[in-house]
Amino acid sequence: MSGRRIPSFLLTAKRALFDRGGLEEIFRHTRNLVVATLIVAAGMHAVENPDIITAKGIINTPIAGYIVFSIGIALFLLNFADGLYRLSKVRRHLALQLLVVAIYLIAAVRVAQLVLALRMTDPG
Numbered sequence: 001m002s003g004r005r006i007p008s009f010l011l012t013a014k015r016a017l018f019d020r021g022g023l024e025e026i027f028r029h030t031r032n033l034v035v036a037t038l039i040v041a042a043g044m045h046a047v048e049n050p051d052i053i054t055a056k057g058i059i060n061t062p063i064a065g066y067i068v069f070s071i072g073i074a075l076f077l078l079n080f081a082d083g084l085y086r087l088s089k090v091r092r093h094l095a096l097q098l099l100v101v102a103i104y105l106i107a108a109v110r111v112a113q114l115v116l117a118l119r120m121t122d123p124g
Contacts (some may be wrong), residue, residue, distance in 0.1 A: 013048040029083055033108055037115040043069025044116075080108070 046065025
């Protein structure tokens with residue numbers, strides 16, 4: 001051991017991420033975000049391509065697509081609200097919380113763009 005001290009903010013980050021389940025929360029929110037985005041993409045696909053989708057019991061595919069799209073958006077907003085609620089329980093500086101919210105929003109938009117871009121690619 002060289003006797004070097006680890007800075008306190010790194011110890012705090014380590015505890016928050018590994019000891020208190022922060023990393024698990026990040027992955028849970030990311031998974032929920034991807035699922036919500038896939039649901040939005042499925043709804044958009046049904047609205048944009050009603051003639052190629054045949055599902056028993058669905059009379060109007062575009063309306064079903066808008067409903068699925070709305071469910072995906074609602075799930076995304078609920079996931080975001082859950083994250084905000086959990087973040088509000090953490091007693092940290094407001095600027096740090098705002099930074100985390102900004103990073104979450106940027107990451108959420110990028111993940112959604114990636115999933116939607118993958119939906120648009122032509123497999124053949």
